[in-house]
């Protein structure tokens with residue numbers, strides 16, 4: 555069991571375990587007087603929303619977006635509640651391919667006890683080079699889980715000591731996830747919620763996450779719309795992702811961490827460097843620095859290797875070169891970004 559296996563809290567009113575293990579005691583400076591972190595700020599925002607009843611109302615609003623589905627950037631209007639399937643091919647019921655503490659995410663998410671990942675099937679993007687295509691693309695993969703089961707999974711991750719619940723490709727299951735979050739919070743869930751997505755998000759769906767999501771973790775994939783369409787089947791990807799990033803930044807701001815470096819709120823952008831400059835790194839970094847903040851945290855990822863159907867899409871048929879990664883990191887620095895991860 556990761557991180558010493560804390561027992562789950564059984565009611566929202568119980569003592570809240572903090573990420574740095576000091577309970578509700580405010581973190582203080584060396585002189586013992588000045589608070590370094592506002593403890594209330596570290597509380598997941600969904601707790602207040604649940605208390606006011608707003609979280610339940612968001613479930614209904616999100617469900618309406620699924621009637622003729624416009625939950626993601628595809629806006630393909632599939633009648634999901636009547637059994638129709640859209641581009642993502644997701645049905646009405648959530649399917650989870652796996653869940654558990656994960657130690658391969660960025661350090662502020664992993665901390666000492668891991669990030670509590672839940673991997674959903676039927677990703678709304680169909681990237682030809684996807685490294686997880688076997689678990690993320692198959693609409694019949696994984697296991698069907700209802701609201702109570704999904705809530706129980708969230709609580710089990712907290713019980714195992716995870717620092718957060720990390721929803722991986724959650725967009726197409728937003729209403730069901732919100733319902734499960736409401737149920738889990740009623741049973742004592744109180745760790746931050748991470749929204750780990752491909753960036754192809756619908757603005758109206760993101761608005762429903764205002765005050766719900768604590769940490770946004772979007773991939774930002776391409777600066778060129780033609781590349782986004784060819785490699786991920788996503789029309790206007792750059793326009794959609796930029797609009798989504800503005801909204802995410804507006805909601806949660808720059809990433810904040812506690813004194814042990816564990817994130818509790820904010821935006822952390824991921825960008826995978828692709829061979830042949832296909833990702834358009836320099837342009838995306840300029841946008842992030844100029845229109846969000848030069849303090850935005852970004853992970854310029856260097857692990858690209860050909861997977862899935864990448865061999866049919868040169869230059870994706872080769873690993874990314876070290877020089878290409880260095881050039882991408884330099885582009886981020888030149889754009890003025892100051893918080894590069896790894």
Ligand code: SF4
Nearest residue numbers: 623626630640642726
């Ligand atoms: S979530 Fe799925 S069904 Fe809904 S708009 Fe996106 S691709 Fe279409």
